[in-house]
Amino acid sequence: MEEKKIVVAVQNPYLDARARQTRMQVNNVTVVIGLAIIGAVGYWLYGLIMSWPTVSAPYKYALAFYFYAIFVPVHSFVDVWDWMMDIHITPFPNLNGLIGLIGMALYSFLTLFVIIPLSLGYILKKLKLTWGNLFALFLAPGFLAIVWYIVASVLGWLFATS
Numbered sequence: 001m002e003e004k005k006i007v008v009a010v011q012n013p014y015l016d017a018r019a020r021q022t023r024m025q026v027n028n029v030t031v032v033i034g035l036a037i038i039g040a041v042g043y044w045l046y047g048l049i050m051s052w053p054t055v056s057a058p059y060k061y062a063l064a065f066y067f068y069a070i071f072v073p074v075h076s077f078v079d080v081w082d083w084m085m086d087i088h089i090t091p092f093p094n095l096n097g098l099i100g101l102i103g104m105a106l107y108s109f110l111t112l113f114v115i116i117p118l119s120l121g122y123i124l125k126k127l128k129l130t131w132g133n134l135f136a137l138f139l140a141p142g143f144l145a146i147v148w149y150i151v152a153s154v155l156g157w158l159f160a161t162s
Helices: 013-050 057-086 093-127 131-158
Strands: none
Touching: 013 057, 057 093, 057 131, 093 131
């Protein structure tokens, strides 16, 4: 009969803590770099989407889609906030601010958790789509604009005379 040997590895808690700390530092740096890249791309896309009327024809339509699909609904929160702060229901400015804050919270809750999910659910049910199909439809204008740019660049390079 074979004897089973039990090997117990003695771990150095200092080395484990040091390795864990190094991994955490690397993870933190990765997250910061990733967020910086996402922020830079978002800032660039924001500038591009805001200038959609000045862009040439095929790209104008994709940018207009994203302008009206993203920016206009998000900017409605700013418009509602400004309106809530400008209406003077009472002669007391602090009470008006509190009423505006409560109204904005109510508007945000109803918009984000009631109106948008119900309307998206209705669209999905009516058109018999899945969430993945809806996401693909949302990304389709951007994808088509990228394909158009690549094909136009390749054809421009291919048929260049000089």
